[in-house]
Amino acid sequence: MTETNREWLLVKRPEGEPKASDYEWRESAVPEPGPGEFVVRVLYAAMDPAQRGWMDASGNYMPPIPLGAPVRAVVLGRVVKSNVDAHPVGQIVSGLGAWADYVICKPGYVGPVPVEWGHDLTTYLHPLGAVGATAYYGLFEIGKLKDGENLLVSGAAGGVGSLVGQMGKIKGCKVVGIAGGAEKCRWLTEELGFDAAIDYRVTDNLSAEIGRHFPNGFDVYFENVGGPTLEAAIDNMALHARIAICGMISAYNDSHNPPPGPRNMWNILVKRAHVEGLLVSDYMHRAGPGYQQINEWIKAGKLKFKVDVREGLENAPEVFNKLFSGAHDGKLMLKIGD
Ligand SMILES: NC(=O)c1ccc[n+]([C@@H]2O[C@H](COP(=O)([O-])OP(=O)(O)OC[C@H]3O[C@@H](n4cnc5c(N)ncnc54)[C@H](OP(=O)(O)O)[C@@H]3O)[C@@H](O)[C@H]2O)c1
Secondary structure, eight states, X not given: OOSXXXXXXXXXXOSSSOOGGGEEEEEEEOOOOOTTOEEEEEEEXXXXXXXXXXXXXXXXXXXXXXXXXXXXXXXXXXXXXXXXXXXXXXXXXXXXXXXXXXXXXXBTTEEEOOGGGOOOGGGGGTTTSHHHHHHHHIIIIISOOOTTOEEEEESTXXXXXXXXXXXXXXXXXXXXXXXXXXXXXXXXXXXXXXXXXXXXXXXXOHHHHHHHHOTTOXXXXXXXXXXXXXXXXXXXXXXXXXXXXXXXXXXXXXXXXXXXXXXXXXXXXXXXXXXXXXXXXXXXXXXXXXXXXXXXXHHTTOOXXXXXXXXXXXXXXXXXXXXXXXXXXXXXXXXXXX
């Protein structure tokens, strides 16, 4: 155990993409747990697009990170000091923490992961963590995907999107993904079994390209990106289509000047479509069956995934920004401790 706790603090609300000057590095003593608390040595921090919203004054579905506080993140780590019987020293846990070597935790926000399932620890921050629960409950409870339907997913080569598309294939659906770059598109079709992938970076007319794959429209669209991608999707809905709004990463750095909304909302009426937002925390209290199903699919080789693990707490701000350029290959995370 190191004797120093290193942390990244948020000291300025970012304008656009976060900059080095928005953060400050602090070193202090390893914290002691108070009554009802335990201390976790952080091993990995997930790099999640939602963190960008937490940096804004308005926050998103969680309050903003206070200025001067450590940058909030979903982490995985080992309990090293504890005043809570249910979380003994040595337990591997995951939940809300920070870009830090050590975090003080309370039960409810951080809990044990099923290490007995025998996966690499990073798996519990991807398919067997909030990313997997987002894909599973978003697709089946918000998207209400049925066997054999037509499924469109954006951000398809990302953590959530790549799982969504594969779950669609498991259910016998036709699945088309939208992703940035030839290599990501190749991975989707050749290794994950998507029926087709559209490289939005080189497509002149995304709406027409979606229509080419779904001449009668899609039944479910799983939305991770927003902006022009959403508008192109709305052009191509089947009657009674469902759109599950999971994220809109294309606008996360534009909170001061958000892009205009889709101009074709009329089509929602024409197609009697259903648009619904999803928030993974609504499902976490009952995510057990979803995780068991995902675990079975992984063990059966039906669900594949990639993690892109970068090293070193000192690199956190730089690594985080890769989310917005797509310069990562699989679910992005940072290794902070051994
Ligand atoms: N609602 C919830 O509870 C919940 C929970 C978890 C995640 N989410 C959302 O799910 C989405 C995916 O999250 P993730 O953790 O799996 O991240 P991710 O997809 O692994 O990484 C983000 C990806 O977004 C794409 N992207 C970035 N800027 C873009 C732009 N301007 N236009 C199009 N694509 C862009 C990039 O892929 P390309 O290289 O393909 O461009 C990038 O790799 C995010 O919108 C996130 O906010 C929601």
